[in-house]
Amino acid sequence: MALSKPTFFTHLKFLTKPYPHHHHPLPSFISLRFLSFATPEEAAAERRRRKRSLRIEPPLNSLRHSQPQQSQQPRPAQNPNAPKLPENVSILTGNRLNLHNKILTLIRQNDLDEAALYTRHSIYSNCRPTIFTCNAVMAALLRQSRYSDLLSLHRFITQAGVAANVVTHNLLINAYMDCRKTDTALEHYKQLINDAPFNPSPTTYRILIKGLIDNSKVERALELKDEMLSKGFNADPIVYSYLMWGEAKNSNADGVFKLYEELKEKLGGSVSDGVVYGSLMKGYFLRGMEKEAMECYEEAVGESSKIKMSAVAFNSVLDALSKNGKFDEALKLFDRIMAEHNPPIKLTVNLGSFNVMVDGYCAQGRFNDAIEVFKNMGEKRCSPDTLSYNNLIQQLCNNGLLGEAEELYNGMSEKGVSPDEFTFVLLMDTCFKEDRPDDAAGYFRTMIDSKLRPNLGVYNKLVDGLIKVGKIDEAKSFYDLMVGKLRMDTASYEYMMKALFEAGKVDEVLKMVGGILRDDASDFTEELQEFVNGELKKEGREEELVQLMGEVEKEKAEAAAREAEAAEKAKNSARAAVSSLISSKLFGAKDAEEESRADTENAVEAKAASEEGGEEVSDGETPFVEDGSGDVGSAEEAIEGEILAEVEVKSDGASEQVTA
Numbered sequence: 001m002a003l004s005k006p007t008f009f010t011h012l013k014f015l016t017k018p019y020p021h022h023h024h025p026l027p028s029f030i031s032l033r034f035l036s037f038a039t040p041e042e043a044a045a046e047r048r049r050r051k052r053s054l055r056i057e058p059p060l061n062s063l064r065h066s067q068p069q070q071s072q073q074p075r076p077a078q079n080p081n082a083p084k085l086p087e088n089v090s091i092l093t094g095n096r097l098n099l100h101n102k103i104l105t106l107i108r109q110n111d112l113d114e115a116a117l118y119t120r121h122s123i124y125s126n127c128r129p130t131i132f133t134c135n136a137v138m139a140a141l142l143r144q145s146r147y148s149d150l151l152s153l154h155r156f157i158t159q160a161g162v163a164a165n166v167v168t169h170n171l172l173i174n175a176y177m178d179c180r181k182t183d184t185a186l187e188h189y190k191q192l193i194n195d196a197p198f199n200p201s202p203t204t205y206r207i208l209i210k211g212l213i214d215n216s217k218v219e220r221a222l223e224l225k226d227e228m229l230s231k232g233f234n235a236d237p238i239v240y241s242y243l244m245w246g247e248a249k250n251s252n253a254d255g256v257f258k259l260y261e262e263l264k265e266k267l268g269g270s271v272s273d274g275v276v277y278g279s280l281m282k283g284y285f286l287r288g289m290e291k292e293a294m295e296c297y298e299e300a301v302g303e304s305s306k307i308k309m310s311a312v313a314f315n316s317v318l319d320a321l322s323k324n325g326k327f328d329e330a331l332k333l334f335d336r337i338m339a340e341h342n343p344p345i346k347l348t349v350n351l352g353s354f355n356v357m358v359d360g361y362c363a364q365g366r367f368n369d370a371i372e373v374f375k376n377m378g379e380k381r382c383s384p385d386t387l388s389y390n391n392l393i394q395q396l397c398n399n400g401l402l403g404e405a406e407e408l409y410n411g412m413s414e415k416g417v418s419p420d421e422f423t424f425v426l427l428m429d430t431c432f433k434e435d436r437p438d439d440a441a442g443y444f445r446t447m448i449d450s451k452l453r454p455n456l457g458v459y460n461k462l463v464d465g466l467i468k469v470g471k472i473d474e475a476k477s478f479y480d481l482m483v484g485k486l487r488m489d490t491a492s493y494e495y496m497m498k499a500l501f502e503a504g505k506v507d508e509v510l511k512m513v514g515g516i517l518r519d520d521a522s523d524f525t526e527e528l529q530e531f532v533n534g535e536l537k538k539e540g541r542e543e544e545l546v547q548l549m550g551e552v553e554k555e556k557a558e559a560a561a562r563e564a565e566a567a568e569k570a571k572n573s574a575r576a577a578v579s580s581l582i583s584s585k586l587f588g589a590k591d592a593e594e595e596s597r598a599d600t601e602n603a604v605e606a607k608a609a610s611e612e613g614g615e616e617v618s619d620g621e622t623p624f625v626e627d628g629s630g631d632v633g634s635a636e637e638a639i640e641g642e643i644l645a646e647v648e649v650k651s652d653g654a655s656e657q658v659t660a
Helices: 005-016 040-056 060-066 094-108 112-123 131-143 147-159 166-178 182-195 202-214 218-230 237-249 253-266 274-286 290-301 311-322 327-340 351-363 367-380 386-398 402-410 421-433 437-449 456-468 472-482 490-502 506-519 526-539 542-611 632-659
Strands: none
Touching (some): 094 131, 112 131, 112 147, 131 147, 147 166, 166 182, 202 218, 202 237, 218 237, 237 253, 237 311, 274 290, 290 311, 311 327, 311 351, 327 351, 351 367, 367 386, 386 402, 386 421, 402 421, 421 437, 421 456, 437 456, 490 506, 490 526, 506 542, 526 542
């Protein structure tokens, strides 16, 4: 409705008056909005009202996202070479948690091959395994001493971009230490220090120092201990126990007590962890202080003792007693901790406890008791591993108990334990000593069938044992089996050839030489060549070696020529295919258009000739064109030259397109 001029001015004066400000009382501390509703219907009505308001007025965050973000500064570009941060355990949910549990089930079922294969297949699937899943599989492989499979899986997940955490590095270092590759383990430790986006853990130093002690590198272990302390780590009693044990192994009692005093000083004047007491007892025994050693024993495990003893601590005390003429005391302590063992409330016994007692029984010559203790391991929920079996099998084999050792070997599969190379080598050597070469060869063949990788030393032991009992043919069959799997040295070749020469099998030697020359001529060294030539001279057949070497050289030259010829044919075929492809792409439509144009011109010329009374031209024929000289061929050459020139220009253009 329109307003009149007087009414408009009156309304304008009213608007220009100052608006009175009403001071509303501030809301109370507790608003009515936060009080609970009287009835469920009121709460439901409030929810409906809020939903309607959200539909009518969208939330501010949605409007904020819809606006152009021009005011925000661009993020700095990340360095692609920067190390990736490992995943957090919080991501282990949903399908990835289900995958993790499924792989753990395979590990508990001792199906490690399937667990590793399933992990590999899942890497590039929609449900990618976490580093925690990969670590679980690698830890299971480490427990069964399957180091090659562990390293292969680690290489695979690294190439797939799965960021490693400190547990992954610890597993890898542990594998290198078990394989006695201490230098490689230390290099990996330096890489962890310099490149990883996290620091090593106390477990890292425990693994490193224990591995160095096991490999008799006590001085390097002491340096690493000082490095650990310089990085701010607390003095670890377990690390000091390894160092004290290494000094005791070297019969250095002063080093044992020096480390103990250093640990006591760093812990405030007393050591409450019993893990060092076994090594301390060994130090007293080394000094001939038996009384002080037993006082230390009472202090650690006495009834009024306040020392915290774990299964590892008890094992160190048991070892100190059994190796220093106190085996009866060790038996009493073992019976006591067996009775106190109550998992998961109290853990006083583990696999190491049984290994210590097995060694003690074997040192006393009580092998049946050692086997009985080993078999009773399952009563305390302890499962033997490959190292435990190898330890007892070695004790039995060294004391002429091959039958008992084979019985243990046959029972490994029932316990879900796989023998390793060392297991088969122990049985193979003992079979040779017991004049059972066929069984020794059978163990070696079983090792090959189990996809284990014997080294050259194991192969040489087998060949040596077979040759000594006159089984030349069997030794040669194993040579043929292993020559493609092992890097033979000159001594191995020479030993096998010498046995064949002595058996009068010169043709077999020449066949071996031919195989060496064809595979890798560098293996046929001057020393080996002189040996073969000297033996052939004794047989009057030295010219056959020269003839054989010439034939092999001729075969290699012919093979190289055939390869060059095949490569040239393949190159020409590729060029022809490219030329055909370019021609078909560039001139296919042009040819059809020119053919249509030529047909039209022929028809017009034929019609004109017929009208003039000239000679008719049949369809499908191309009339000859005469030039001034009356030479028909020159016209054809001219047309052909124009076509070739056009094709050359087109080809140059196509080449430029392909190059571009």
